Amino acid sequence: MTVRGCGVTNLPAPLADWFAAKAWTPRRHQLEMLAASRAGRSALLVAPTGSGKTMAGFLPSLVDLVENPREGLHTLYVSPLKALAVDVRRNLLTPIEDMGLDIAVETRTGDTPSDRKARQRVRPPQILLTTPESLSLLLSYPDSAALFAGLRTIIIDEVHAFATGKRGDLLALSMARLGTLAPELRRVALSATVADPDAYRGWLSGDGDYESVELVHGDSGAPPRIDIVIPQGRIPWAGHSGRYAAEQVMAEIETHRTTIVFCNTRSLAELIFQDLWKVNAMSLPIGIHHGSLSKEARRKVEEAMASGRLRALVATASLDLGVDWGDVDLVIQMGAPKGASRLLQRIGRANHRLDEPSEAVLVPGNRFEYLEGRAALDAIEAGELDNEPFRPGSIDVLAQHVMAVACAGPFRAEELLAEINRAAPYATLTAEQFDRVLNYIANGGYALKAYEKFRRLTRTADGAWRLSHPSYAVQHRLNAGIIVEAPMLDVRFKNGRSLGKVEEGFGTSLAPGDCFFFMGLALEVLKIDLTDLVVRATSKPARIPTYGGARMPISTHLAERVRHFLHEPAEWARFPADVREWLEMQARRSRLPAPDELLVETFSREKRHYMVLYSFEGWNAHQSLGMLLTRRMESQGLVPMGFVASDYALACWSVEPVVDPASLFSAEILEEEFVEWVEGSALLKRAFREVAVIGGLVERQHPGKKKSGRQVTFSTDLIYDVLRRYEPDHLLLDAAWADARAKMTDVGRLSGLIERAAERIVHVPLERVSPLAVPVLVLIGRETVAQGVADDVLLIEAEALAAEAMREG
Structure with a gap:
């Protein structure tokens, strides 16, 4: 169903006059979003960056508040980033002030002062901008029913960024709760990079009925202009950071008004920031922004960017969603983009206008990263985005939500389950599964029920559930949240x-x-x-802090395009000469795999025997496979010495040669050995730490006291050992297994890799290292070094190895 028939003449006078004063005309999709609102329908808007998505989302609320002035909370805006909420408030206040409207707009995030948070619950603004975690906390207060009773609209910005993960689970549960408190609530979602709109419409509806959610498409904008840096005509053999191009990056900054330099990790951001300052001959003002900086430092940089006082900003994913600084005219991506959707989002920060092309520069770290960057550019040109699939909701998130509901007041299990089933990720949650969650919150489970601290819920005489003591509400609000960073x-x-x-x-x-x-x-x-x-x-020599964080693996879509490049020499004419030479020599010396093949090369070098396989399934899957293969090599008497993984390849080395690689692959490697390995490794403990914190089993803070990371780790490890011994089927152990399989080991891609090996493995024995093996072999001994720190050494070692690989004969 498409709702139409809403023109500019339908706008209230203040808004119509404001558009006229600006000499603007509302865009078609903005008016269609208004029409959907007047028809009482929820809506998903998919529109390119710079198309006025924010105004499209808020226009119905502004119209309604002009036509029907009222106090109290009217619209809730949810974004994945604190910086985005602050930026949207700044950009929304300008038109509201220009129109002279009496509409209050405020933010509520983890950075909001406590006194303002308390006042917002009593005297809320008409429009509140927040995050999924802060919304969940608001719902945990007894006065939440009164606060949200008049809510008319919830707007979810950049919905693609978190709907398919745990933060999306929490938001879906919160929307189901809001649907109970405000039955007339409309749901609106905005995105520029949704690959499967119907799946997101189903998530937004809550019950999977995607047809109940209006789909509005924005007009296409000007295609972006994207270049790939080729330093002195050569793409490096090794490295991941692009630090070699610091002078070229600085030259781009000098010739543009404002530049954002995106890095995939916080460590790399710190490194690039230092590199740029070393070559900043003009002493241009440059800032840095990432999630580990204090809120004061982040706000200071954000304000400097918004006011045009910076010429460049080095940033991570903390700023790659929706932030609109109008003077940014260039985006630089350091290293591989890892996904077409992510790159498109970042590029969209430049020339944040629909009719002007965004300008961007990619700086690949090595030759495989060049292919990945080219694959991302082709995908963007073809309009093909990465599709992150939805999966069932996480149990640890559900436990946190149930505890939040209990903090707000007593509830009946059957009523709460019916409400939870109206959240799309939990639509199929059964009464039996829900009872397990309730019993866990009520007593911690069989192995922990003797401990008073785990008895958080009590069953009343009439069958309702309530908090066992008010102190549990205080503890919940101190510790609730979905993002569990390293200590x-x-x-x-x-x-x-x-x-x-x-x-x-x-x-x-x-x-x-x-x-x-x-x-x-x-x-x-x-x-x-x-x-x-x-x-x-100090002025003394210094090193760079390292951050573990989550690795961003190459997306499945980009991996498929890179495989295609390798198998199609007709594509190589577009590549730089040294990349063409690299692939041509590989074809002569060994083989380039077909998209459905798994190429395995074996060769000897310096008294070691190497096996290198090229599957392009991402670092997580390759790391998991490396652990499994070396265990099998051990059982076959090959005496494995180690392995190293990249997004593109896996290399193992051993005392004895691998003669038959196919014998290392079989179905039971996942069915039996994978389970044994995960249970014996630290992976499950790491996963359990996260679900234990999210699920409320282990607390990070007490009133006036914060646990150190070591204390949290000690507590979770102790409980983990108790549960593994006495209650191996505990709810949170199951949740930890689900996380370990999905995130840490990427078992889905690992399974596909092993399946391909069983069907189409191609073994090529070689006398020496192949050209394709050079980028992964130079990582040996460097894989534990902070990304970018060892790049200078890598480049020297890579050139020596490359000379051997590229030698004729």
């Missing part, structure tokens, strides 16, 4: 001023007197304790 240490000056956080593993590797770079500053360590790293500024 961190606060970085602060002696006077108490906070700079942000570094990972505990890095912080505890330091000693007083050591120096490191952070937030663009060289810092010297004065003192380290359980939660703090006390520092002072």
